[in-house]
Structures are given as structure tokens and as C-alpha cells.
Amino acid sequence: MKVMSINDIQKLIKIIGLKAFLTRLILFLESDFARWDTFHKSIRHATYFAHGAIELMPCANEQFYAFKYVNSYPGNTAQGKLSVIGIGQLSDATTGYPLLLSEMTLLTALRTAATGALAAKYLAREDARSLAMIGTGAQAEFQVIAFNSLFPLQQIRYFDIDPAAMAKFSRNLASYAFELIPCANVGEAIHNTDIIITATATTRRMRLFELQDVAAGTHIHAMGGDSPGKTELSQTLLKAAKIVVEFIPQTLKEGEVQQCDASDIYAELWELVTKRKRGRENATEITVFDSVGFAVEDFAALRLVYELALEHQLGSEIALLPEPDDPKDLFSVLIPFLNQN
Incomplete structure (x- = not known):
């Protein structure tokens, strides 16, 4: 069994480059969403605690089975x-x-950003040049870099209630060609921007902005609301927007649309990828990708990492499984180590 540690993932990114990895990951995601009907799918199993949640996210097709153990503890x-x-x-x-x-x-941050960029490929205006980042915590840089791989962004406006997080964000992205504009509040950040990404760590229902604050033609990637009772957008805004999600049963439980009915959701992402439904249809509609993360995305990320690990001979081979000469004689693997006294 191959084990890829954090050091191995870092080596992999150094070998092929972050942009190339994200570009390839977006292609893997698009390929797997296009094969949506071939997957065994279910909502993730979540256990909620006072301070957060621990979740298991399974997904499989006839070739591979994948799962992820993941937590969400905003106070950590x-x-x-x-x-x-x-x-x-x-x-x-x-x-x-x-x-x-x-x-x-790291892979979750990368696949979350790549999935958002994939959705924006179908939902944002092709001429999008400006992006507002609301919340500049651990996910923020990944989001911006992934979106920049598909859109020639010229201006990044950003805001966080934590000045240190804003300074970190600016420092990490200082070498990129786009202009970084720190803002004093959410309203200033989203004013006349083409794409808005919401990634706050709130654990309650809140409204970051209202419908009247959003310019016509804006695309919103709402990635911060990912548990029951946690939202970032108003019901009024959602009702006025074209909403796309990953997997309706899961998003209704954890996403922005927990405030809405299933009938308010326009499509699942796979329907845009397969051209079953159209994405953006005009330059003025407001679109929302209500992203909570789904196991198909982890499946694609693990599939890519496994392929690249084999290609570049990365990772460690760890003997985690017994290998008896006779598969019906499991006890034999213990015999050399038993005390016969």
C-alpha cells in the first residue's frame, strides 16, 4: 500500500508546479463529474460535537473506492x-x-479550489477580470490561484475581520501579477466585482451582503457554509440567483440552500459539465455555486495523486496488510512469533 505524506505532496507540487497540478486536477474533476451516473453516491456521514464535526465521505465506481476522513473545527x-x-x-x-x-x-484545499474554478468555467462571465475574496483564512490563496488558472484576473479585492489573516493573504500572493486591494469591509470588497468567493469561518446564520449589493452578472462561489445552521448569503439573494450545487441531498442539509427548497436549485454541477443544462445564459444573471464539498471531488484528487505518485515514484510502500502463502491460513502469519511455552 502506497502512503503519501505531507512531505510527498510537497515534493509532488515542487516537481510539476502548483498551476500545472491545479490544471490537471480540474481536468480530472471535469472527467469524473461527466461520469456522474457511474458512481455509487451518498451523503457524507457526519458526527457533530460542541466544537465541530468529524465526517466520512465515501464514493466509488466499478474501478476504485475512495473515502476521506475530514474534520471541521472553526475554533481550532x-x-x-x-x-x-x-x-x-x-x-x-x-x-x-x-x-x-x-x-x-492540502489536497482538500486544492480540490475545493479546483471544483470552484470548474463551476465558474460554466457560471462566470468569460470576461471576468476582478475577484472579491471574503474571508482570507486557510482556503483563500488556493481559491484565488485556481480561479486565476482559468480567468485572467487583474484585480483581487479582499476582506477579513482578522487583519493578520489579510496580511498573510497579501504576503502569500505578492508575487502574482494581479493587483491586490485590501478593503475595509465586505461592501467595499464586492463593489462591481465579477466573481465573489465567500469563505468565512462563521458557525451561524449570517448575511455577508444583500442582493442589492451585488452587481448584475456576478458569479458567487459560496464555499463557507458547510454545516447545518451555518449560512453566509440571504434567502432573498438566493431566490434571485441561478443556483448550482454538487449533490442536492447533501447541499440541502449543509449548504446555503438549507434556507430554500429543492425547487430553488437550478442544477447539479454534473448537469452543466455534460451539457444537460446550460450554465450562464446571459451577461446579467447572478449565479451561485453553493459548494459544500462532495466525495466525487476527493475521488478525483486521490485518483490523480495515485497516478502522479506512480509516475514520479513518490510515497512509501508500507506493509499494512498480512500476506500469508495460503490466503485461507491467516493464522500462519503469527506462528513464527508465538511463544510455544
Whole structure:
């Protein structure tokens, strides 16, 4: 079984480059969303605690089975810990044998950003040049870089209630060609921007902005609302927008649309990818991708990492499974180590 540690993922990004990895990941995501009907799908299993949630996210087709263990603990940062961490496994669906165990904290950030960029390919205006980043925590840089891989962004406006997070964001993206504009509030950040990304760590229902604050033709990637009772957008805005989600049963439970009915949702992302439904239809409609994350995305990320790990000979081969000479004699693997006294 191959194990990809955080060090291995870092080496992989160094070898092929962040932009190339994101570009390839977007292609893998698009390919897997196009095969939506071939997957065994279910909503994630979530256990909620006072301070956060721990979730298992499974997904499979006839070739691979994948799952991710992931947490969401917004208060962790006050203790010097990440608010989201993940570990993923990819298995051979024909034998049930695991193939890969991988870190998925970085991978979750990368696949979340790549999925948002993929949705924007169908929902944002092709001439989008400006982006507003609301919330500049751990996910923010990944989002901007992924969107910039598909759109020639010229201006990034950003706001966070934490000045240190804003300074970190600016420092990490200083070498990129787009202009970085720190803003004093949400309204200033989203004024006349083409794309808005909401990524706050709120744990309650709130309204970051209202419908009248959003310019005609804006695309909104709402990625921050990911648990029951947590939202960032108003019901009025959602009712006026074209809403696309990943998997309706899961998004109705955890996304912005928990405020709405299923009839308010225009499409699932796979329907845009397969051209079953049209994405953006004019230059003035407001579009929303209500992203809560879905296991198909982890499946695509693990599939890509496994392919690249084999290609570049990365990761460690760890003997986690017994290999008896006779598969019906499992006890034999213990015999050399038993005390016969």
C-alpha cells in the first residue's frame, strides 16, 4: 500500500508546479463529474460535537473506492491548530485492497479550489477580470490561484475581520501579477466585482451582503457554509440567483440552500459539465455555486495523486496488510512469533 505524506505532496507540487497540478486536477474533476451516473453516491456521514464535526465521505465506481476522513473545527485556530484536516484512501474496487493512503488537508484545499474554478468555467462571465475574496483564512490563496488558472484576473479585492489573516493573504500572493486591494469591509470588497468567493469561518446564520449589493452578472462561489445552521448569503439573494450545487441531498442539509427548497436549485454541477443544462445564459444573471464539498471531488484528487505518485515514484510502500502463502491460513502469519511455552 502506497502512503503519501505531507512531505510527498510537497515534493509532488515542487516537481510539476502548483498551476500545472491545479490544471490537471480540474481536468480530472471535469472527467469524473461527466461520469456522474457511474458512481455509487451518498451523503457524507457526519458526527457533530460542541466544537465541530468529524465526517466520512465515501464514493466509488466499478474501478476504485475512495473515502476521506475530514474534520471541521472553526475554533481550532485559536489553539494553533488547523480548522480542517483530512486523510484519504483509494482502494481497488475489484479486490477491495487499498492502494493509497494520503494526506488530504492540502489536497482538500486544492480540490475545493479546483471544483470552484470548474463551476465558474460554466457560471462566470468569460470576461471576468476582478475577484472579491471574503474571508482570507486557510482556503483563500488556493481559491484565488485556481480561479486565476482559468480567468485572467487583474484585480483581487479582499476582506477579513482578522487583519493578520489579510496580511498573510497579501504576503502569500505578492508575487502574482494581479493587483491586490485590501478593503475595509465586505461592501467595499464586492463593489462591481465579477466573481465573489465567500469563505468565512462563521458557525451561524449570517448575511455577508444583500442582493442589492451585488452587481448584475456576478458569479458567487459560496464555499463557507458547510454545516447545518451555518449560512453566509440571504434567502432573498438566493431566490434571485441561478443556483448550482454538487449533490442536492447533501447541499440541502449543509449548504446555503438549507434556507430554500429543492425547487430553488437550478442544477447539479454534473448537469452543466455534460451539457444537460446550460450554465450562464446571459451577461446579467447572478449565479451561485453553493459548494459544500462532495466525495466525487476527493475521488478525483486521490485518483490523480495515485497516478502522479506512480509516475514520479513518490510515497512509501508500507506493509499494512498480512500476506500469508495460503490466503485461507491467516493464522500462519503469527506462528513464527508465538511463544510455544
